[in-house]
Amino acid sequence: MEHPLPPVFQEWFDARGWSIHPHQQAMLERAAAPALLLVAPTGGGKTLAGFLPTLAELSDGGHEGLHTLYVSPLKALAADIKRNLSTPVSEMGLPIRIEDRTGDTSATRKKRQRADPPHILLTTPESLALLTSYEDAPRMFAGLSRVVLDEIHALAESKRGDQLMLSLARLSQIAPGLRRVGLSATVDDPQAIGRLMARHPDPVEILHADPGPAPDIAMLHTEAPPPWAGGGARYAIQAVLEEVRRHRTTLIFHNTRAQAEIFFHHLWLANEEGLPIGIHHGSLSREQRERVEAAMVAGELRAIVCTGSLDLGIDWGDVDLVIQVGAPKNVKRLVQRIGRANHRYNAPSKAMLVPANRFEIVECQAALDAVREHDLDGAPRGRGPRDVLCQHILIAACAGPFSADALYDEMTTAGAYADLSRSEFDACLEFCATGGYALRAYDRWQRLQHRPDGLWQLRDPRSTQRIRMNIGTIQDTDTLKVRLRGRGGRPLGEVEEAFAASLTPGDTFLIGGRIVRYEGLREMTVEVSQNAAQKPKVAVFGGTKFASSMRLMDRILAMFRQGDWPDLPEHTREWLHLQRDVSRLPERDRLLVESFPHDGKAHSCIYGFAGRNAQQTLGLLLTRRMEDQGLQPLGFVATDYATLIWGLEPLQDPAPLFARDTLLDGLETWLAGNAVMKRTFRASATIAGLIERNTPSARKSGRQATFSSDILYDTLLKYDPDHLLMQITREEAMRGLVDFGRIEEMIDRVGDRIDHVRLDRITPLAAPLLLEVGKVPVAGAGQERLVAEEAARLMKEAGLEI
Template identity: 50%
Template structure:
């Protein structure tokens, strides 16, 4: 039975000519009945309003019946992006102000001034919009119990974007903490792209009873209008990722539309594409750029201009992936492959942000495999199929950070805290033994480090209560806590102090006074580098663009399977452009096609070397790992490997001797001794240890009044890593680093899948020259260390020679 909305809210809907959607009514009913709820509804369906309707109702005079409005913090809104929180605040203020409700709404993030943060702890708003990291820090203050005691609702927006990762672990632990303070507070999660609704219900539930969370499905919107941009007269490129060939046509789209949003997959490509667009922007149309390394002021300026409809185009990254509601966007352009159907759906949903209008999007593939991936993603969107990362056990470094935050808020009993932690689904696996290991690490740094006073952060008294050894540890925790561990950054500033954003330390190390580079849409000249700042002035021209070492977006398993199915569906090739169809037909005639149930491996000579290409379709991380393992095994067998190169779809390995039996190189036992030896000897485990050491609080990036450089942090973590490897190889953080190395850095699960398939699916084809399907990966040889997009022209020239040999139907000349 539907609960009637308060008169004030019903009148506001009527005044706007709107009606309450069914899923909005059901979310309101769930709240009135005291239930937790998970809403899965398309973009533009009013999800955010559905999440906040019960909050608005609690402040309506007609429902209060003469009683005073609620005091204190009433609703907590958690989002993965700071930009989303600010956008939600703008949109939430509209009904609050138009209805005249006495609700104060504020945001809290790393960009919030310190004085406002302090005031929020003593005099909080009714609605606080924040991120998982800022929420965890808020819970680390002694006044947090009083602050959250009045809480009635928690709204988690775009839950799919972070619940399955470490940020989701941190938020799950924070929600467990809040449940202990305000057990009656309702939990709500919102998403447009859930691939595993039951998994998210379990994540959201405050107990192990998933039925306590109602699943509410929204009404379906209009089918999106998707198209793939291909060259009109030229061919789809063999290699490259930037899609530079499409820049004039993208500029035409910007001129044609009111507002166009151009998504890229990396910060480098955002700067590169913006630069290319500006070069052909003859009409000086207002075009902006937005990514996570820009200064707060620059991002806020762009977001405000978009909200006011002042920009005709905006080039951005995943910094604007989620939920941002700018209604005047009538076209979204995706540069390069989307890497997943859910990500594509999320991005195109920014266009015509309404259920009754189709979202319009253009996909710009950088090469031929990206064209196939774009087709597969479009097919998946139209079929209603979603993808996403699977849930996995919560990590120990995040748990250590949470325990320290709890200690900062006040003394705790370990049994009570363990019981609280285990209410989070991600941490139900923690037993007494693991708990004691993590607790011992937080208290002393572990067996090998406990002799050093600086690692002694908490201590247990005779009554069994844990507390901080010194108040300064709370200050240091709040300076360093967080989950996102980027490479160390230097601020880019003008001489007058105005900040433009940040570049990575490794890029800044290549700069000298007088050098120029392109950043934040500006040409800049380096004046000097001082401490952690790059001081610049405006320049007339520049060539370099900063590159960033962030994690690559993984090709989802679901999308990879679709691409393979397309390759084996010869009848479906008729819908491809002529050159793509001819590419596949020549591959089919000269060699074989990979596909479901067939792991294709090709071997051929080229320029005096012997090449083997493995078509795994398991993503860049897994292919990189496989390349390292195969070359080690080739070395052991005297095959004299020369190197390898990988993309999301395939791996090319070369050497002085031919590989006659690739199955010997792919036996599953490679994941035992050889995998362990490789990871321990490589930088991977050290890199993973650096991240978990920072997250776990063992190594601090900041001290009061000073910040360590990236070199200093790396030096510190390397020293500690070497000590632990020698004296305590079973240390909690070594275990956490191994978990990271196996999952994120090497994608060992997908790698194991390749090895398992090889025994029953491998098809080895010996060729006399390069095959058509091998050209896209072969053109990458020698260029994998070059920033994406910077070498598209060179790639095209090199591809022409390879492609000519690959597509030649007559017998080849002597190699």
């Protein structure tokens, strides 16, 4: 049966010459469904579709208190939705109060919202978890009817999503009729997302909107070919600037903050016309980000160099072109970014890809094909992590005494925790109560007590403040504020603590697109002065490095099976043909290992196509095995597709190196005392509540937190190696930083099909690895020329004239 729009809504649509989209009408008709997932293209009116049932239900003014909760991955997105929703509500004169609540909301307003909640509250997973920790949560959420989960794909890929679903399990206990709505433009497996967001075992209904026209997407043509290695794409500056001139507003996406800073710097130097161009990323000061955002909305910028900080559904002005610099590494991320251009229903998005180096041409072509075929990549999240579970138990304790049986039953309604065993839950509860066997003697970790009536409660009610101050799963890299030196020096942003520690007075570096001079460290703040240098001495701070998705890697390997590659530039086709002639091209179900001499060293290149983290781990494990075999390895370098190892003795037979049990044993030995494990332990221990980053007196510095977590790790490793936090650390390390699961998948896929090709010279596909950072010791003004000369020499050795 069709559900017509209320008259006031229909009049509002008619006044604008609009008509309701089919998927928006479908959301109205299915408004009573317990769980509903809408997959609709960017610009397709997802947000209005998600809120139409709420606005219709509230339009008669009969509801008191909180009706709908909207949860977003970004504070800025919540603020944007508030702005966009307020317009129709105001123009239709609806009696609906809309407010947002994030980390930026004042304490006074937060307190008022709990006492007198609005009809619609827009928030983030962390703020929602905090709200459920208060004793008055049952009163605040008693009338809650619907929760809207925006950009659900982004939340589902991290621990923030796990925390959110546990919070929703709590809300469903308070408001049993709560309906859940998920919204996304980029879902690779709708059923999996549905199982995650629905209350287990409730079913989920999935609606697919018309995907609209295919995006206009291509690789950017440049006069000069990309270099053989590197990630900056400086060669394309002039071509990118020309596209900026031809369009109204261009978003120029980068995969890391470091690359964004360097590219912006060179783009600005080449911008002789003085076109208004900004930069936006998460390490910049809030004031600078807000200035750029305001200028974007006002249409005052022709281009914005940015990172993932602008990935999600915020509608930024009149963007008509998206440029992705560097291989996208992930098709879903690329689709999300493409959707920022021509953010209108049935308007094709326009995007261009700029490969940073020669191999990325192949990866970009694979990504283009995947987008055109609507083949999104994704990996299953697996079981819900137990460090998040521990934090949720402490949050529940803040709200008042609880029954372990009831809390266990509640938690297992969250999809990721549906198969949580009672013994696993009890282990987490015991950890929260005592800290575990090795730590139970310390009073600071005695946090819960079991009452005579069978309920659990906080041992000291005053600990609620400390627990609430540490709610959340986002683990920031330890950063220090950067300010201009002098009284009232303006904040510029943040840099990693490790980067700051590497600086000496006089060093210059990039932040916010400007070159600054490091003057010193004062009270945990990096003081800098403005500098007129044309080139920074130290490029930039680090930033996240993404690993390419396995689906993208598989597509590249499938491309290698082709006889020719008519879609690739001639220089890249020639390169791949020569590799096939000289050696062979890697295959999905076989492992190619090349061995050759170079510069007096024995080199071996392993083409695992397992992603950067896994290839890095593979290098660490294989060099240990090679050391045991007397091959005297000296070093290695890893990319998304290969690991190149050099040493004093040539590799005769690679097969024994890849025995699964041998690699696993080597990993366990290597991990036990490794910094990767300590870093992983610190993150999990912070989430689980063993380590506090924030205290009522002051925030711990990264160095303090690292010191205390290192002591705890060493203590548990020695006296209680099977402690819950040590178990969690091993699980997290295996699937996170070291990505051993991808190595196992590779070994299972290839079996004993290992092709060892021995050659008398370097191969075309291996040569670019020798140009990776740290392998070519050149610096200074002539750096690019020297790298180019080294590339020419290597390619000539490989048989390719460039």
